[in-house]
Every structure is written in structure tokens, then in C-alpha cells.
Amino acid sequence: MSAGSVDLAVASSGPRRRVVRWGARFSWRYHTRAVVVGGLIWLATGVFLLIQLGVGEFSLSPGEVYRTLTGQGTPGQEFIIYDLRLPRVLTAVLVGIGLGMSGAVFQSLTRNPLGSPDIIGFTQGAGLAALAQIVIFHGGQTEIALSALGGGLAVSVLVYVLAYRKGVQGYRLILVGIGVSALLVSMTSYLLLNAQIIDAQVAFVWLTGSLNARGWEHVVPLALALVVLVPATLAMSRPMRLLEMGDDTAHALGVRVERSRTWLLVLGTALCAVAVSSAGPVGFIALAAPQVARRLTGSATVGLLPAGAMGALLLVLSDLAAQRVVAPAALPVGVATVSVGGLYLAWVLFRENQTGRA
Amino acid sequence: MVTTGQLVQPQPGRSGLDEQARRARLLSLGVVASVAVLVLVALLSLVVGAKSIPMHTVWDALFAYDGSDDQLIVRELRVPRMVLGALVGSAMALAGALMQALTRNPLADPGLLGVNAGAALAIVASISYLGATTLTEYVWFGLAGAAVTTFVVYVLGAAGRAGVSPVRLALAGAAIAAAFSGIISAIVLLSHDAFVDFRTWSVGSLTGRDSSVVTQVLPFIAVGTVIALAMAGSLNALSLGDDTARALGAKVGQIRLTGVVAVTLLCGAGTAAVGPIGFVGLIIPHVVRSFTGPNQRWLLPYSLLFGAILLLGSDVLGRVILHPGELQVAVVTAAVGAPVFILLVRRRRLSQL
Numbered sequence: 001m002s003a004g005s006v007d008l009a010v011a012s013s014g015p016r017r018r019v020v021r022w023g024a025r026f027s028w029r030y031h032t033r034a035v036v037v038g039g040l041i042w043l044a045t046g047v048f049l050l051i052q053l054g055v056g057e058f059s060l061s062p063g064e065v066y067r068t069l070t071g072q073g074t075p076g077q078e079f080i081i082y083d084l085r086l087p088r089v090l091t092a093v094l095v096g097i098g099l100g101m102s103g104a105v106f107q108s109l110t111r112n113p114l115g116s117p118d119i120i121g122f123t124q125g126a127g128l129a130a131l132a133q134i135v136i137f138h139g140g141q142t143e144i145a146l147s148a149l150g151g152g153l154a155v156s157v158l159v160y161v162l163a164y165r166k167g168v169q170g171y172r173l174i175l176v177g178i179g180v181s182a183l184l185v186s187m188t189s190y191l192l193l194n195a196q197i198i199d200a201q202v203a204f205v206w207l208t209g210s211l212n213a214r215g216w217e218h219v220v221p222l223a224l225a226l227v228v229l230v231p232a233t234l235a236m237s238r239p240m241r242l243l244e245m246g247d248d249t250a251h252a253l254g255v256r257v258e259r260s261r262t263w264l265l266v267l268g269t270a271l272c273a274v275a276v277s278s279a280g281p282v283g284f285i286a287l288a289a290p291q292v293a294r295r296l297t298g299s300a301t302v303g304l305l306p307a308g309a310m311g312a313l314l315l316v317l318s319d320l321a322a323q324r325v326v327a328p329a330a331l332p333v334g335v336a337t338v339s340v341g342g343l344y345l346a347w348v349l350f351r352e353n354q355t356g357r358a
Numbered sequence: 359m360v361t362t363g364q365l366v367q368p369q370p371g372r373s374g375l376d377e378q379a380r381r382a383r384l385l386s387l388g389v390v391a392s393v394a395v396l397v398l399v400a401l402l403s404l405v406v407g408a409k410s411i412p413m414h415t416v417w418d419a420l421f422a423y424d425g426s427d428d429q430l431i432v433r434e435l436r437v438p439r440m441v442l443g444a445l446v447g448s449a450m451a452l453a454g455a456l457m458q459a460l461t462r463n464p465l466a467d468p469g470l471l472g473v474n475a476g477a478a479l480a481i482v483a484s485i486s487y488l489g490a491t492t493l494t495e496y497v498w499f500g501l502a503g504a505a506v507t508t509f510v511v512y513v514l515g516a517a518g519r520a521g522v523s524p525v526r527l528a529l530a531g532a533a534i535a536a537a538f539s540g541i542i543s544a545i546v547l548l549s550h551d552a553f554v555d556f557r558t559w560s561v562g563s564l565t566g567r568d569s570s571v572v573t574q575v576l577p578f579i580a581v582g583t584v585i586a587l588a589m590a591g592s593l594n595a596l597s598l599g600d601d602t603a604r605a606l607g608a609k610v611g612q613i614r615l616t617g618v619v620a621v622t623l624l625c626g627a628g629t630a631a632v633g634p635i636g637f638v639g640l641i642i643p644h645v646v647r648s649f650t651g652p653n654q655r656w657l658l659p660y661s662l663l664f665g666a667i668l669l670l671g672s673d674v675l676g677r678v679i680l681h682p683g684e685l686q687v688a689v690v691t692a693a694v695g696a697p698v699f700i701l702l703v704r705r706r707r708l709s710q711l
Contacts, residue, residue: 112463113528113529114463114528114529114532162700162704163703163704165704172703172704174464175464175644175699175703176700176703176704178640178641179641179695179696179697179699179700179703180696180700182636182637182640182641182692182695182696183692183693183696183697185636185692186561186636186637186688186689186691186692186693187689187692187693189560189561189688189689190561190685190686190689192557193557193558193561193686197550197553197554200553200557201547201550201553204543204546204547204553205547208543208547283536283539283540284536287532287536288533288536291529325544326544326548329548331543331544331547331548332543332547334540334543335540335543335544335547336540337540338536338537338539338540338543339536339537339540339541339544340540341533341536342532342533342534342535342536342537342538342540343533343537345529345532345533345536346514346530346533346534346537349514349515349526349529349530349533350514
């Protein structure tokens, strides 16, 4: 076979896995159902994205949205779409991808379906730092985003250092993370209780996660960061899968255990960091998206790409719900992510109930 | 002639049975010591406060009541507070140990069944829409909310034929808890009064809880405790895995159901009474397990005692630190417990259930 031709072969381990080969050196084995489901998820995301563009105080019909996107709308419509709504929905998609993939990394690392970036206290650290910024220093949007980033990273490093004893393995990282998180949560509640009521409400909105007033200045850094982080994480997907089998097995199969684990932690934290500094600690996406994606694709373990796609879909859906449910008041998206994500996960579990899957 | 019996002499004090007996004795002594510490901390909580009341006045207030102001404070304010603190602390720790055993997941805390979220949602809804104003009203709503939520979570977590699986139970609880917390956020963001009330309630605190709250939650916590302690043997069987447990004759479905009922009673009553206290149920079982091992017959009583000690001690500390004001007990519990817990995690190998 010549270099560059595509050879489809049915792998022997089952009729649903296929292999694509380029030449003699590159191959990619994929699960048909996962690819189909992933494609459908992206399709659904696109549909809801277009609906979202038409929704709001000035509602636009799908036709008008389409015309504006192809450059034939009025200046007013162009302003609404290009300056107000498009950056917001793009932020939603990118944040969703970041959170979904971060959640998948942590659930794989901790081998626990409840794993999420909360484990290393990142979200709580970011929340506390942002809260302090709002309540004590009264900073603006940029200061809040930067303190969230700094706080989250500082806490993650602290948790890692506290858990490190000739390596970070087993439950130690999880338990230290839980301990530090609990401490941070109580400090956050205390600050919230003793702040001025107005500051407290502003802080509460940020803490639930919000996409209000997100512009291109949010989208561009986020997109650049993801362009770097997503391929890097995908490159680590094989060590990640092997680490799930246990440190000894992974080591025997040639994975450098400590180094891979540290890299995965760094990448997972970075993905979460860019998401949180853009939209605040949007809850539940990192937990729910990988689990829902896993059940829909029917795979045994969490997958990075389906989780990212699912995260984007959940966040766009949640934003739509948050804006429409109690119109004209716009709720912060974090309110809807926990509701939508929670209810969707509950529905998926209920469906499994019918078919008897464990 | 040398017989095999002579060759295989057990060394004194080193055989398996001797080792076990020694361990059991040490642990029994530990229980007694813990009870003593609990009594000490309880007495301390009667003495310390905005007004420091001397020990003999406390003693008189309990056994030779004569109606003076100080004795009134002790009897009407501090004794109920102490009893509530001990009850809630032990209830949360016990509920945490049960949850971790039922889900075989060290990350499980009693809030995982959605109990906290259910109680909180019921209370917020009752404040905003049903006009509840007093604490006793909150408590009933909280209990009802907790019960309904647990029922929903349990139904979701039960797979069609196989019965409840730990993973599904944990995920179902997380899903429902998340959905409820979203609804709570929506309600408090849309109503200023609800926000203020919720903000106060959401930091677990023993302030302003008098003997009526104690009498409200005492029956639920008492029943829950009895059920939990009686389940110790069944939980040991469950920890071996569902299949092995069934092979040993344990009725896995029934055990899970009973456990969920007990967790609801304990955690629901505790949260409804004092608000969410998140640290005790998650951490105490880990701390206790580091020296008792995974045997539930020791783990559960020790969790009960340590939970009460932690909560009462935190309450005392909270009243001392910000004297004459006070720091809420939920804040102190986490601030005190977290460093101790992290130290423990670093220095010992905590057994993984």
C-alpha cells in the first residue's frame, strides 16, 4: 500500500472498532459509535449555538442570524451578533471544552467517577481569591480573573506539595485536596457572610459562574490557550489510559508513571484554569460531561474528546436555559449548569435503569 | 521424639489470636478514653462563652438549681447547645462512615445522597414561598426535604435488575444535589430577602438553637444512631464486595436500603438543625480508620465519639477566638480539622476502605 492511502480494516477485537492506516507508520484505532456520537454532539451544539444567537432582548429569527453571519445583515444586527452574542457563545463552547476535558483527565487520574478539578482544590482556591478581590479590594473584571487564576494555581501547587512524598500516588492527593478544599469552602462562606450585602451578591454571582459581558477579549486568549492545551492533552491520552490500569501495570508497559501523572495534572489544571478565569467556577460540567459522554458512547472509560464535546453542549444549553427560564431576568449560567447537568445526568442514569446497565 | 506440635510452638504474645485480643483491649480502652475526653469538652463548652461561668456554678446549675442568672444561662442556653453540638457532631460523623461503607468510595460524604441540598432547598423554598420564619419551622421543612431527596436519589441509583450499585448511587446523589443547588442559587439570586436568610443559614452554626430544636431532632438522630450501630456486621460483609457478601448470606439490597434510611435520618436531622457542616462526615471516618482499620464494629462507635468531640471542641474554640463574639462552628471545624487531617495523611498510610 502506498504512503497516503487509507486502509480500513476491521480489527479482530470486535466488529465495532475500526482502524485507519496511513502508510506503514501511522494508524488510528477508533470506536465507530464514539465517533458518531461525538459528531452528533457537535451537531447539537451547533444548532443550539445558532438558536442562542437569535435569543435575547432583541430576538432575531434564524434567517436573520444566518444572513448576518454571512455578511448581509443590517449594522444593528451585526453589532448584536458580532459584538455581543457571538463572543459569548464562543466563550461558552471553549469553556465547555476546557472543563469537559479537564474533568475527564481528573476522573481518569483518580480512577473515580466523582473526580474533578475540585479534588486538588483549584476551583475553591480560585473562588476564594476572587471573593477576596471583590469583597476586600473591590477590583474590576480583569483583577478578578487574574486573582482567580493566581489563587487557583497557588492552591493546586500547595495541594501537590503537601501530597508529595517520593511521588504523588494513590489516595494521598485526593485526600489532601479534599482537606484543603473543605478549609477553603469554610473560609469562603465566612467571608461571604461577613461582607457588605451588595458585595456579597456580586461575589455570589461570580462564584456560581457567569457568561455575562464576555467579549472578544475573553475569547481570543481562551482560544489561543486551548489551541496549545488540547493537542498536548490528547498526546497524553495513551499514558492516561494505561495509568488507569494501576501504576505497576503502566510501568511494566513502558509508561513513566510519575512524569506522566505530573504532566496530566498540570494539563488538567491548566485546562480548568483558563476556563475558570474566563467564566468563573462554572459548576458540575467537569463532573457530569465526562460521565454523560462515557455512557452515550458506550465506552468503558472516560474519553477526552467526547468529554470536551459534551462539556461544550452542556454549557451552551445551560446558557440558553439561564437566559430564557426567568426572562427578562438573566440568571448566571452557573445556576443552569448545575441544574441542566444534574438533571441530564439523572436522566441518563434513569435510562440505564431501564436497560439494566450498572 | 520431636513431634510437629513441638516444632511449631506459638511464641507467647505473638500468635494471631493474641494479637487480636491485644488490639481489642487497646481499642476498648480507647473508647473509654474518648468518652472521657468528650465529657471534658462538654463541660468546657458549658464554662466558656461570652460570659465565662466558673465550674462550680455550672455544677450547681446542673444538680442544685437555684434560679440565679448564671445558672439560667447554663441551663437554658448552654446545655441545649452542648447537647445539640454533641448530637449533630456524632450524627454527621456516623452518617459519613455509613456513606463511605455503602458506596465503597472514600470520597463519599453524607451530602452525597443529596440530603444537604434537599434540606437546603426545602428551607429556602419555605422561606421564600411559604413564609416560614422560625427555626422550628425550618427544621420540619428541612427534614421533609431531606427525606424526599433521598428517596429520589435511591430510585435513580437502583439499576433495573442488579439492585443499587455504589457508583450509580454516588452519581445519582451528585446529580440531584447539583440540580437542587442550581435551583437554590436561582431562588436566592432573584430574591434579596431569601439571599440574606440563606447566607446566614448556609454557614452551619449552633447559635440561637435552644432546647426546642434539640427535642425536635433528638428522636431522628437517636433512631438513626441505633440503626447505624446495629448495621456494623452487615457493613463489614458489604465491604467485601456485593458478590462475596451475597455468598456469605448478607441481603445486599436490604442493607443498602437500611443504610440509606439511617444516613437520611442522621444527616437530614443534623443539617436541618444547624445548617450544613461539611467536614465532619467526610474526614472523621478517615481519621478513625487510620487506627481502627476497616472493621465497622470499631469504626462506627469511634466515629460517633470523635465527631461529637470535634464539633463541641470547635464550638468552644469558636467562642474563645472571637470572644465575646463567636465564630461559626462550621468554619472552625474545617479550619481545625483540615491541618490535622493533612498531617495525618502525610504521616500514615490511610487504609483504602
